[in-house]
Amino acid sequence: MPPVVQLEDIHKIYDSGEVPVHAVRGVTLQLHRGEFMAVMGASGSGKSTLMNTLGCLDRPTRGRYLLDGVDVSGLDRNELADLRNAKLGFVFQGFNLLARTTARENVELPMLYGQRRHSSSQMHERAMRSLDIVGLSDRADHFPSQLSGGQQQRVAIARALVNEPQVLLADEPTGNLDSKTSVEVMGVFQKLNAQGITIVMVTHELDIARYCRRNLIMRDGRVVSDIPVPDRLVAEVEMTRLREAESAAKLTD
Amino acid sequence: MHLGSTLTVSFRALRRNPMRSLLTALGIIIGVGAVIAMVSIGNGAKSMVEAQIASLGENVLLVFSGSFNQGGARSGAFGAGTLTVDDAEAIRREVSTVVAVSPEVRTGAQVLANGLNWSTQILGEGPDYLAIRAWPLSEGAMFTDGDVRSVGKVCIIGQTIATQLFPDGSPVGQTLRIRSQPFKVVGVLSAKGLSVQGADQDDLVIVPYSSAMKRVTKQTMLRSISVQATSAETLDLAQNDIIGLLRQRHRTTEQTDDFTVRSQVEIAQAATATSNTMTLLLGAIAGVSLIVGGIGIMNIMLVSVTERTREIGIRLAVGAHGREIQLQFLTESIVLSAFGGTLGILVGIATSELLSALNNWPTLVSTTAVVVAFFFSAAVGMVFGYYPARKASLLDPIDALRYE
Numbered sequence: 001m002p003p004v005v006q007l008e009d010i011h012k013i014y015d016s017g018e019v020p021v022h023a024v025r026g027v028t029l030q031l032h033r034g035e036f037m038a039v040m041g042a043s044g045s046g047k048s049t050l051m052n053t054l055g056c057l058d059r060p061t062r063g064r065y066l067l068d069g070v071d072v073s074g075l076d077r078n079e080l081a082d083l084r085n086a087k088l089g090f091v092f093q094g095f096n097l098l099a100r101t102t103a104r105e106n107v108e109l110p111m112l113y114g115q116r117r118h119s120s121s122q123m124h125e126r127a128m129r130s131l132d133i134v135g136l137s138d139r140a141d142h143f144p145s146q147l148s149g150g151q152q153q154r155v156a157i158a159r160a161l162v163n164e165p166q167v168l169l170a171d172e173p174t175g176n177l178d179s180k181t182s183v184e185v186m187g188v189f190q191k192l193n194a195q196g197i198t199i200v201m202v203t204h205e206l207d208i209a210r211y212c213r214r215n216l217i218m219r220d221g222r223v224v225s226d227i228p229v230p231d232r233l234v235a236e237v238e239m240t241r242l243r244e245a246e247s248a249a250k251l252t253d
Numbered sequence: 254m255h256l257g258s259t260l261t262v263s264f265r266a267l268r269r270n271p272m273r274s275l276l277t278a279l280g281i282i283i284g285v286g287a288v289i290a291m292v293s294i295g296n297g298a299k300s301m302v303e304a305q306i307a308s309l310g311e312n313v314l315l316v317f318s319g320s321f322n323q324g325g326a327r328s329g330a331f332g333a334g335t336l337t338v339d340d341a342e343a344i345r346r347e348v349s350t351v352v353a354v355s356p357e358v359r360t361g362a363q364v365l366a367n368g369l370n371w372s373t374q375i376l377g378e379g380p381d382y383l384a385i386r387a388w389p390l391s392e393g394a395m396f397t398d399g400d401v402r403s404v405g406k407v408c409i410i411g412q413t414i415a416t417q418l419f420p421d422g423s424p425v426g427q428t429l430r431i432r433s434q435p436f437k438v439v440g441v442l443s444a445k446g447l448s449v450q451g452a453d454q455d456d457l458v459i460v461p462y463s464s465a466m467k468r469v470t471k472q473t474m475l476r477s478i479s480v481q482a483t484s485a486e487t488l489d490l491a492q493n494d495i496i497g498l499l500r501q502r503h504r505t506t507e508q509t510d511d512f513t514v515r516s517q518v519e520i521a522q523a524a525t526a527t528s529n530t531m532t533l534l535l536g537a538i539a540g541v542s543l544i545v546g547g548i549g550i551m552n553i554m555l556v557s558v559t560e561r562t563r564e565i566g567i568r569l570a571v572g573a574h575g576r577e578i579q580l581q582f583l584t585e586s587i588v589l590s591a592f593g594g595t596l597g598i599l600v601g602i603a604t605s606e607l608l609s610a611l612n613n614w615p616t617l618v619s620t621t622a623v624v625v626a627f628f629f630s631a632a633v634g635m636v637f638g639y640y641p642a643r644k645a646s647l648l649d650p651i652d653a654l655r656y657e
Contacts, residue, residue, distance in 0.1 A: 057570065057650050078574045085572020092654065096567050100269040110571040112258045120261075159571070 002069055004166050004198050005031035005054065010063035012049050012221075023049040024060070025221035031167070031200065036193040038209035039202045041218035047202050048171070050218065054200060055088055055169045056080045068166050085114035089160030091201075093172040095152040097144040103155045104140040107131055110163045130158040134188055150181035157188055161197075168192065170201035174208050180242055186211040187235030211235060259577070263584040266561075274589060277553040280546025281593030281633065282600055285626045287539035289601025292622040294608065295532025297615035302528050306521040308445060308454075310386040312488050316344075316478040316495060317513045334474035335511040338462070340502060341379075341478045348480075348494045350487040355379035355479045356462045360470045364458060366418040366429035373414060374457045375431060377465025378479075383442075385481045393425040393440030401461040404468065409440035411455035429458070434468050436460060485518075492516055536622075543626075546593070547633035554586050554641035565645050566653030579646035586638025587631055594630030598623050 012024040024046045031037060041047040052058040053065065056072055059080075065072050068087055075083065084090075089110075097106045107127040111118045118126070131137045134154040144152050153173060160168055170189070174182035182205075190211060193199055201212065209215050210233045217225040267274045318336045341356040358377035363370055376382075383395050396407045408429070415424050424438045436458075445454040466472055482491040492514050499505075499512055558565070565578055602623075605616040 052651055055570075057654075078576075081569065081572045081574050084570060090570050096563060096654065098269075098564055098567065101265060105265065109568070112262060113568070113572040113574070113577060 001033060003030040003032050003066075004068055005029075005200075006064075006066040007053075008064040008066075010050075010053060010060045010065060012046075012053065012058070013061045023221055024053070026063075027218075027221075027223055029216070029223065029226065031198060033198055034193070034196050035214055036189070036199045036212045037201070037214040037216055038212040039200065039216045039218065040204060040206075040209055042204075045218040046221040047218050049221075051169060051171055051200070051202050054167070055090060056084050081113070082115055085110055086116075086163060087166040089163070089165035089168045091153070091156050091160050091168065091170040091173045093175040095144070095149075095156045095176070097152055097155055097159075099145070100143055102141050102143060103131065103136060103147065103158075104128065106144070106155055107159045107162050109159060114163070116163075126162055127158070130162040131155070133161060133192070134158045148181070149177050150184050153177065153181075153185050154188060157185075157192075161192070166198060168197055168199045170199065172202055172204070174203065174205065180239075182208060183235050183238050183242065187239060190235050207233070259580050259584050260588075262581050263588055266581070266585055267588060273553065274592075277550055278589050278593030278596065280549035281543065281590045281630050282546075282597040284539065284543030284546040285594045285597025285630050286600035286604060287542050288536060288626050289598055289618065289622055290604040290608065290616075291535035291539045292532060293601070293605035293616040293618045294614060295528065295535050296617040296619050296622075297605075297609065299525060299528040299532060300617050301615045302524045303521075305448060306517065306524060308386075308388075308448075309517055309520075310388075310479075310481065311517075312482040312485055313385055313517045314480040314482060314488065314492055314495065315515045315517075316340075316480060316499070317515065318474065318476060319511045319513050334472075335503060336475040336478060337473065338475065340499060341475065343498060343502060344478065344480060344495055347498055348491055350483050350491040350494065351480055352483050353381035353385050353481040355382040355385055356475045357382075357477045357479060358462055358465045358470055358472065358474075359476050360465070362431050362469065364414065364418065364429055364431055366424075366427065367421075369418050369420075371414060371417045373411075375465060375469055376457055376459045377462035377469070378459050379462055381481070382459065382479065385479050388445065389443050390440045391443040392423060393438070395440055396461055401463050404463045405461055406434065406436045406464065406468070407439045408436040408458050408460045409442060410438055410459075411442050411457045412444040413453055413456040414458055415441050431458065431460070431469055436464075488516055488518060543629065543633060546630075547590070547637040550586055550590055550634060551637035551641060554582060554638055555644070557585075558582065558641045558645040561645075562648065562653050562656040565648050566650050566656065569648065569650035570654060575646035578648075579642045582642035582645050583635065583638050586642070587634040590634025590638075591627070591631045594627045597630065598626060601626070 007027055007029050010024055010027045014021040014023060027050060039047045039050060049058070053060050056067070060073060067083065072080065072083060098109070104124070104127045107130050108123045111123045111126065128137055128140060131140055134157050136151060136154050136158065139147060139151060144155070147155065174185055177185060186208060189199055203209055210229055212229055213232065214228050215225070216223060316336065318334055338356050341354050344351060345354040355378050360375050361372065362375045363372050379401065380395055380397055383390065390409065393409065395409060396405060400407050410424060418424070418429060419427060424441055427438050428435045429438060430436070442455065448454050460469070480491065480495065482488045495514050500510065503511055505511055568578060602618050605618055608614055609616040
């Protein structure tokens, strides 16, 4: 089976300032179906630029990017938008849900765009199925302000899943969450990954990266380490441990 | 994205901020409301003027006895008393473009009947007078040429006289006295209402001009002659022919004329020109407020684009094309302004109804004004929404997502 993502010597140079910034300096990597990769690195290491390139939000200055066998380097703005709509799902650090819009309407958002047409009953049904996957179908009519951070991020994941993407891209999905909620969200990712969904996430938390299968570390626009995770954490197990620790704390209190 | 979902997206976005949507639309509501109300007032005034002019009759020329100059002292209008019944006969006989002629004398008198009395205006006219003025009778019949020849003691009366002097039934066949002369009522005029100046047009008694001159005024001169031309096209011709004929008969020139010929069209044109100017002026002022309303929409849409930069970023990230973002914001502003326009039309109609009820102003809501105002307000939304929408569509998804 061909890799779902194939990067060949990707370079990205920003020309906007006085001095050109060489943010990514030749990254080559392959991502196969069902992988779960964490991209780590200090700020300025080029991980965000790499993610934007993977997400077809930005085009590389040089190099070749094949997504699902299609070379995306030469596509224009609208073609990239259609590609994002059909093949990619995005989860952001700040959740980025539309305010005063119900969870279900937020999840329906990607179905309003793109090549495929959906009737409103189809959209409704698919949004509910997607919310069901993240365990929030009972909160479909809640506004983001009525949901906790973890729930908001799960709505965002449901939104990313609704068009059945090839790759789920998450940019520091646990950055705004406490440790327990972070584990909860990682649990959702692990569940999705177990169902065969390819996930790439940026994080700077080492313990969060240990929930993934593969860790990629970047420095100065280059990949310095790309290793499988040896002793992978399982969210369910960690969750139980956290709960036990909590009740223990209450006992000794 | 098809139209349905564009509308869905726009409505959802507007519903998120109902108060702001309403305030934004307020400029358009006031603008359209003002346009409708102002144009209604202008049209009302115009239609009243037109109705008054129509009530004078169709294709009518009025020949007035002019002023005269005696040793430097000039009399007022009608002072000359130079028009005679013979002049009227000559016009009828010699001007081919004339269909009807009615000599007129006028005086005020106390009228008595049934032990009641009433001070009113006595008109001496020819039998064609009612035809010229397009004034139908509600009862009875007009007096005839025979009555004129025999100086008959017959009269027709206006509605006001009928109610004042004959409160208990039909006046036709009854007798009233003008300066102690008995006149038999042969007809009652239909109601005509108030004139432009507010005079009661139904407060009059009409008798044959010969009877008025011999029995009431005891004068031989006419006040004026009403003439009806064959058609609107021949009106000018008739006017010129009458002037020529009277100059010949009175041996006058343009400088020494002792009469004046006025066409209804002149009076009408002056009056409608005034009310047209007023309508235009009021409409223009209201139009300015509509443009100000449009700028208000542009202002809010620009703020909205900035405020919703992240939202735009999310939409772009999940696959919206720039064109779809532009369409969304454009639709929002058109929906806002069309909504404002619809409310404005209601406000405008209500305002004009209210003005007409409170001040007794005639108002006429013009369908054209309503349709034009609605489409104009939608166009305002389109024009003033274009720039903000364009701005939104050009945002870069990465920058928009990072926007704080």
